Amino acid sequence: MASSQKRITKELAEVLGNPPEGIAVNLVDEGNVHNWNIVMDGPEGSPYEGGKFKLLLVLPTDYPFKPPKISFKTRIWHPNVTFDEHGSMCIGILKPEAWKPSSKIMSVLTATQNLLAEPVPDDAVETSAAEKFKNDRPLFNREAREYTRKYAK
Amino acid sequence: MFQPQATPFSFNAYGVGVGLSAPGAEYPAAFQPSSSVTDNGGPTLFRDPIFTTHYNQNPNPNPNNHRHNHNNHPRQRYTMADNGMNDMDAQEALAREFQPPLEGPLVGEKKSSAAITAEYARADPIYVAKTANLPQTYSHYRPILGDGNCGWRAAGFSYFETLLRTGDKAVLETEVARMTSLNNLLTVSGGFESWIFEDMVEVTTDLLRDLASLVQTSPQAASALLEERFNTPEISNTIVYHLRLLASSWLAGHRTTYQGYIEDVAGVDGYRKNVLEPVDNEIDHVGMVLLIDVLLKPIGFAVEIVYLDRSEGTSVNTHILQSEDANGVPTNPGGPMIYLLYRPSHYDILYKDSPPIPVQPLPQVIHTPSLQVQRVAFSQQQHSVQSTPMDFNLDLHGLLTMPGFGGGLPLQQSHHGFSTHYTSPIDRTYAASPISSMSPISPGASSATTPSSTTMASYSAQPMMNSSLSKPMVASHPAYTQNTTIPVHSHLPPHPSHPPALQTHSIPPSELPSPSSAGGSFRPSKYEWEAGWAHEGPVQFLTSTFKNSHYNTAHYNNPNFQPEEWSPDADDPLPTRKRSG
Known part of the structure; x- marks a missing residue:
């Protein structure tokens, strides 16, 4: 078994055996440990509360030397996630220059959860959402809740 | 024909004494040119001004960066600027902008170092003179891909290759034990959880074991296996990252020794996180010293770094890093020597008097x-x-x-x-x-x-x-x-x-x-x-x-030498490479 698969298998066992609260994980295809389906609950107190967000975690073949890629399959109105079918997410820990092989998938998942609770508008990919988040928080929260009801139920 | 002489080896910090028998034919005595700078024991850092501890985190160094580097070197002089040659600037740029290849094997084939001379034949006179002299001392070289890991990979490959050249299975088996025992360093000093590195260590020790099983029965197969593994990206990069973790952990365990040399504003820990541990980040001089100190010095391997730059002189500067006692006397004189060719932000491997390598049959020429x-x-x-x-x-x-x-x-x-x-x-x-x-x-x-x-x-x-x-x-x-x-x-x-x-x-x-x-x-x-x-x-x-x-x-x-047929526009295109290290 390739060493990347060994490492992924270990991490998968860890996440399955001790899943973080509000996060459920299963493999897209049981024969392939590189693609994970993730269902993440919207954090309490955030405009995403009550929503269930589907994410796809893709682990490259040269993992852990290259970072995983994570994207929202469920549309979400969030400064750090593109509001389109790609749902690309910008998160510091996954940037290639910042990624370290000593980072765990578990920490990627909890970091994603934290990002839902606390957007980082200065590092935004969805700039209109970031503008509203910074300048008109009530409007942003209202829109985010509406999209959560619309897409993430 | 000649009897290998058992050479007493230094004992490393882990109590692993390696009784290498070093066949003299394999390890020429360290012939040190007079320009060598040999350190005096303890952790080695380059004290020569040309070996600044400046490290370049920019993966795409541009000519300005190089110029900046050179300006930091007191011994750098653009001595040819006053001879009125219009395209001297272009020649200098060509020499300055050496960029290692970005495509091809991670570890290239061993070839005659005359190829380096040919590469620089149209460069400025300092490079021409230095590279012209290079093949006399270093017969062969092995190019390493400039993917940001070159220094790590060059030193790592040389480590395995030099172990192979001992021809001694027991040496390789001892290294399996030492590498495994270094897990302790990774955990205790480095603070890494074992599940992070255990797969990587396994790749390293698997290679050591496989080489051990071949080294005495089929040394050529062992060499081929080593090249194959180091050219398999997954394996090669795993070993390289293992080396990064070792260097980082070694630093964490000896921080007072090295912290004076670390320029990272975030200190030792920031240097570990920002320089040593990111994937594909090229090694700097402190990193190379750390790697040599943890990987090579404990088993009596010495490293000579051959510095090819535009400093004055007709031959390259060299720095020997080896294990030495308190008086600066090498603890393993005549031991295995690894030669690394350093060009700004890139490392390749050099060889002296190596065993025969296959050469292409060519038409016979008449010799005088x-x-x-x-x-x-x-x-x-x-x-x-x-x-x-x-x-x-x-x-x-x-x-x-x-x-x-x-x-x-x-x-x-x-x-x-x-x-x-x-x-x-x-x-x-x-x-x-x-x-x-x-x-x-x-x-x-x-x-x-x-x-x-x-x-x-x-x-x-x-x-x-x-x-x-x-x-x-x-x-x-x-x-x-x-x-x-x-x-x-x-x-x-x-x-x-x-x-x-x-x-x-x-x-x-x-x-x-x-x-x-x-x-x-x-x-x-x-x-x-x-x-x-x-x-x-x-x-x-x-x-x-x-x-x-x-x-x-x-x-x-001829100090005014300039190849008359060269023209920057009409002739061969300049190599366009984007990345070094």
Whole structure:
């Protein structure tokens, strides 16, 4: 078994055996440990509360030397996630220059959860959402809740 | 033929004493050019001003970065700026902008280091002179892909390769134990959880075990396996990252020793996170020192870093990093030496007097007798040094004074660049016909039948330069191959007045139709022994083909030399490479 698969298998066992609260994980295809389906609950107190967000975690073949890629399959109105079918997410820990092989998938998942609770508008990919988040928080929260009801139920 | 001498090894911090038997033929005594800077024990850092601890985190260094680097070097001078050559700037830029290849194998094939000379033939004169001299000292080199891991990969590959060259299974097995015991360092000092690194360590130890199982039964298969593993990205990168973790952990465990050299504003921990641990981030000088300290010094391997830059001089600067006691005396003199060629932000591997490597058959060229005698002198002396690594001072004296052994003598540089190459085929021929390598005519004979001819022929552009001196060699001398009574292992005459031809006196003159015998046994040719010959300056190349060729090394002696055929726009496109390290 390739060493990347060994490492992924270990991490998968860890996440399955001790899943973080509000996060459920299963493999897209049981024969392939590189693609994970993730269902993440919207954090309490955030405009995403009550929503269930589907994410796809893709682990490259040269993992852990290259970072995983994570994207929202469920549309979400969030400064750090593109509001389109790609749902690309910008998160510091996954940037290639910042990624370290000593980072765990578990920490990627909890970091994603934290990002839902606390957007980082200065590092935004969805700039209109970031503008509203910074300048008109009530409007942003209202829109985010509406999209959560619309897409993430 | 020669008995390997057991060399006492230093004991490392982990109590693993490695009793390497170092066959002298494999490990030439550390011949240190006078420009070497040897550290005085403890953690080694480059104190020479050209070895600044500046590290460049920019994966795409541009010329301005290089200029910036050079401006930090007190010894850097743009001495050619005042000679009025309009395209000197372009030449300088070409030299400055050396960018290692970005595509191709992670670890390239070992090849003649004359390729480096050719690469720089159109560069500015400092590079031309330095690279022209390079092949005399370092016969071969192995290019490493510039993917940001070159320094790590070069040192890592050399570690395994040097272990292989011991030819000792027990050494490799001891390394499995040491690598496993270093997990303790990763956990305790480095603070890494074991699940992060255990797979990586397994890749390293698997390779050590596989090499151990092959090294004594099939050394060539072991070498091939090593190259294959290091060119399999997943395996190669895993081993490289293991080395990063080792260096980072070593630093964490010895932070007071190194922290003065670390420029990262975030200190030791920031340096570990920002420089050592990110994937594909090139190694800096502190990182290289850390890696040598944790990986190589404990088992008595020394590293000579050959610094190819635009500092003044006609030969490269070298720095030897090795384990030394409190008085600065190497703890493992004559031990294995690894040579790394450093160009700003890139490392490749160099070799001295390596075992024969396969060479492409090329058309045979005619060699001049005088050159051949010199080569014999050199290779024989070198052989003597190799087989007696512990008392090389005497031999070294002989080396430096032998007319045929250049070291750094302009004589040899200006005439041919292949003397060190020649030792390998000679080593091979010793077994069958020891005397052949001592006869001044034997290379001519062997050139028809042994790999030496192909080695020589790889310099097909150069031997022709000596055509004004040459007489055709007689192709074979079957008689002397019977004369195997002269001991192979003879020490060279330490005094320069003993010509190599002395050792041919037992051969009947009738078998020496070459000019070597024309003046009697002791003075075979004026090209060999006339005192003034060494000072006559470069050979004049009379044919127009070579007079103007950039292979004509006589150009290098002319400070105003500029290849007249070169034009930055019309000629070959400049190499466009984007990334180094």
